[in-house]
Amino acid sequence: MCLSMKKICYLVMCVFLTLCIGEQASAASFRDVPEDHFAYDAITWAERYDIINGYADGTFRPSDTITEQQFAKLLANFYELESPEDELIKHTTIANWSDDYYNRLASYGVPLNGYFDYGIRATAVKRGVVAQAIAHLANGKSGLDASIQFLLDYYISTGQNPQYENRHLQKFFGATNNLTRAQVILMLHRMHERNFYAISEDAQSTHDSLESLLIRAKHAQLQLDASLHLTTPTKSAWEGVYAYYYKWGQSLDDINRREAVIANVTTKGFTVAMTANDGAADGHVEGTATMTSKTKAILTQTSNGQRCVIELEQLPQALKITEVDCRSFRDEGVTFSGTLKKQ
Incomplete structure (x- = not known):
């Protein structure tokens, strides 16, 4: 078994089959990458292991x-x-x-x-x-x-x-x-x-982690240095990452946490992902909320069409979340309700 490591597999095959002619056969196939190109060996390697492919006209455009x-x-x-x-x-x-x-x-x-x-x-x-x-x-x-x-x-x-x-x-x-x-x-x-x-x-x-992909992506964006940020301009005060966190014991499960990420805001609504943890109990929901007023919105179903009702209210630099009925998306002992500060 090659452990899904194509690089190791290739080397093993080369040793056992002694196909030194394979080096000749594996020359870069891109017509705009000559052998004297400074990155010729690197491009040849990347093509061999399916890291890259070129354009339909047979070029790589290095x-x-x-x-x-x-x-x-x-x-x-x-x-x-x-x-x-x-x-x-x-x-x-x-x-x-x-x-x-x-x-x-x-x-x-x-x-x-x-x-x-x-x-x-x-x-x-x-x-x-x-x-x-x-x-x-x-x-x-x-x-x-x-x-x-x-x-x-x-x-x-x-x-x-x-x-x-x-x-x-x-x-x-x-x-x-x-x-x-x-x-x-x-x-x-x-x-x-x-x-x-x-x-x-x-x-x-x-x-x-158990965090949603949306939350992980938002955190990844924030990890970039401020000088490198490129974001879609938004005038909405809704958009952002909101969180509440409280550690009340020494165990990894001794936490109370709420997190919400709001993105893709329009005049009609926005996408929202919410995570809640109370000790070992947790839950996650993701979907599109509909605006009911300038400062209020409601989520009625998840992104896959299942019923889940949560009310959201925009506060100054905070978000109030009230779960109405979303039991199928959480463990007993935890709800999505709470007031979260904007990060």
């Missing part, structure tokens, strides 16, 4: 600026991340080829901007976002500076502006600059050479 959704695909493929059971509720219900990759990355809490917006996904990804996303999976939750330093320490990437070396880390790295498709592949190839395939404890614990 010098093109890489978008966030293209990077999301590469990163999810490199780590062979598992797909979660649920899916993100986005600003539009239209399907997009990148949906599965963003669902997988959200499941592990990877810092990215485009979880809910196709327009943001299609914009150029900044070097700082790439640094934080890679460092999160390989080394755990990190701020921008720590993420950049991780890449530099292991020579996964190098700085762009030598005049700032030892003076200004983010400017030295070029955190707000764009990358090409070839540059990102080169980073991942160096990750491969240094055997950075193990997923960090932070990322794995996020994947194993």
Whole structure:
């Protein structure tokens, strides 16, 4: 059994079959990636292990600026991340080829901007976002500076502006600059050479958590450095993350927690995901709430069409939640009711 690790499987096959001619056969098939290209070996490797594919015209376009959704695909493929059971509720219900990759990355809490917006996904990804996303999976939750330093320490990437070396880390790295498709592949190839395939404890614990995909994606967005944030403009005071947390004992279950994430706000309603924990009892519900007034809304059914009635009221920097009837979505001993502060 190959343990789903295509890289190891290939090496084992090569040793046992002694197919050295395989190296010749595995040359990059893209007509715009000649053997003297600086990223030729990396692109050849990535194509061999199905991390990348090219365009219909037989090109890879290595010098093109890489978008966030293209990077999301590469990163999810490199780590062979598992797909979660649920899916993100986005600003539009239209399907997009990148949906599965963003669902997988959200499941592990990877810092990215485009979880809910196709327009943001299609914009150029900044070097700082790439640094934080890679460092999160390989080394755990990190701020921008720590993420950049991780890449530099292991020579996964190098700085762009030598005049700032030892003076200004983010400017030295070029955190707000764009990358090409070839540059990102080169980073991942160096990750491969240094055997950075193990997923960090932070990322794995996020994947194993009971929080909804929407909540994990929102937290992942907030993990990005403020200088890298790209969000869909909203004038609604409803939108945001709301939470209440109280620890009353030493056990892991000795907590009272309420959390709600409101997104995709229109004049008619918004999507909402809510989680509640009281000790070992918990519950989760996700759906679309309908506005009943400027400051009030009501959820009457979940995203899969099941009955669940919860009233929501907007307060100054807070959200009041009153469960009316949502028993099938929670354990006995916990309700979704409470007043949560905006984070």
